[in-house]
Amino acid sequence: MTATVEHAVPFFAPDLFEADRDVLLELLYEVGTCPDQKFILGGRTACFEEALRAETRAADAVACSSGTSALTLILAAMGIGPGDEVVVPAFGCAPLASTVLASGARPVFADIDPVRLTMDPAGAEALVTERTRALMPAHMFSVMADMPRLRDVADRAGLRLVEDSALAQGGALEGRPAGLWGDAGVHSFVQVKVFGMPGEGGVVLTDDTELGERVRMLRNHGQDGRNRFLHHHVGHNSRFDEVMAAFQLHRMAGLPARVARRTEICSYYSERLGDLADAGITAPGVGGDGRFPYVYTLLCEDRDGLRAHLEAEGITTHVYYPRILPDQPAFAPHASPDGHWPQAREAARLNISLPLYPHLTDAQVERVADNVRAFARRRTG
Ligand SMILES: Cc1ncc(COP(=O)(O)O)c(C=O)c1O
Structure with a gap:
């Protein structure tokens, strides 16, 4: 017999932000009527970035338009491109492969650890060639990848480590938050994520301030934030929304x-x-x-x-x-x-x-x- 609707347990919550719906509408009104008419990359985004930075104790946090875009910006900031290879897990979400391909590089698929379900460090190491520029493991479901071993593989081979921690907000391994084991890591704020919101967004976390600065420019067409229409790099449009920033600041507590x-x-x-x-x-x-x-x-x-x-x-x-x-x-x-x-x-x-x-x-x-x-x-x- 099929259970009645009252007893149903949906997989995706039908009322994700119910407790904060009124706040969302108030913030929409506030941003919409604010005299500065700043809807992207304004003061609220800057405050949200600072809150995320303080929460993780990262040197820099750069809010951007999605977790996928965060990975794209990191690969671009690292100068990864045609002729390069990036080792990624064979099991996981499409952006692990698509962001590498979009950069012009080639994803090299490594098998996973059967218990963690994340990239196997020994398997990844065996795939390193002279073309490899980075490892890009992802934390999966509720278990972080073996970051100490992956960090070690990357360091010994002279590779960058991009940490796809899109799912892993709130996780930490050996006291280090998810997102800070890599040279750079990401969180996604798409609605179902741990710190999801009613819209698209993500953040790049890094202790490498130079890399962070480059990501910050790349998210807004390669501009430095001071000189409008001066493009230092071939950038992207990956800007963060002010209503979402205000809402996330409210939800952070x-x-x-x-x-x-x-x-x-x-x-x-x-x-x-x-x-x-x-x-x-x-x-x-x-x-x-x-x-x-x-x-x-x-x-x-x-x-x-x-x-x-x-x-x-x-x-x-x-x-x-x-x-x-x-x-x-x-x-x-x-x-x-x-x-x-x-x-x-x-x-x-x-x-x-x-x-x-x-x-x-x-x-x-x-x-x-x-x-x-x-x-x-x-x-x-
Ligand atoms: C592991 C992982 N990485 C990256 C992403 C991309 O994040 P977004 O949906 O914010 O682009 C996802 C999305 O669900 C993901 O699961």
Whole structure:
């Protein structure tokens, strides 16, 4: 029997910013009627950048138009282009490959670690050639990539390290926040992210102030912010919106509580679902260093069965990246014909994510876990 709508647990929250809707409208009015008529890259964006910089203790934070654009700006600021190679994970989101290709360089796909589901440092190192300029690992779902080892590989090979920490706001490894292990890192503020907002946006974080300055110019057509119509570099339009900056400044105070609630839900899922290996279900471990509560992902041998079981109970799940990057029509022509990505393929075949957002009730979270357990019992008889 299908669960009634009152019991439904959607994967994407239908009321993401409900508590702040009035504030959003007030801020829209305030920015819209402000005499300076500054809608992009104004004082609110500068304050938001400073708040992000202070939160992470980065040397610089440059707000821009999306997480994808943040990666693009970093690659451009590093001077990566035609003839260069960037090692990226084979399992992950399209921007890992598309931003490299857009720069004129070639993405080289590395397999992933089967537990973290992030780029395998040894596999990445084996792909380094004289053309390699950078490694670009991504944190995945709720687990940071092995940044100490990737940093070591990059340092020994003289490569730049671009940290795709688009998902990982609130994460830290060995005390260092996600985004600051690389020469530069990014966060995305697209709505479903940990610090999502009702619009597009991202930020570049870096301790390299020269790189930060270059990114700042590149986001606004290569101008330096002082001399209008003087273009030092071939830049982009990747400017940040003032209404969104004001809204994020307002929402920042509540971020730790939302991260804490997400973390609590992740821990609960892991406590309830950590012993289902006999049923072919693997859950991430409880808490630990290098974790962040973005998406809660199981690996399940009978993924379609689990999805159908939960759907019948009104619980919607999500499958990320069912096709690995080197198999995508857009990227396959650029992938090595000799490439082997067995762990990436397994992750693409098995991953299934459960609902995770701060305003899920305890009862909803319990019901999700109960139903995963019920499915597992059915499989083990
Ligand atoms: C790991 C990762 N990197 C980069 C991005 C791109 O961020 P945006 O959607 O803000 O462009 C995403 C988007 O979801 C992502 O998941």
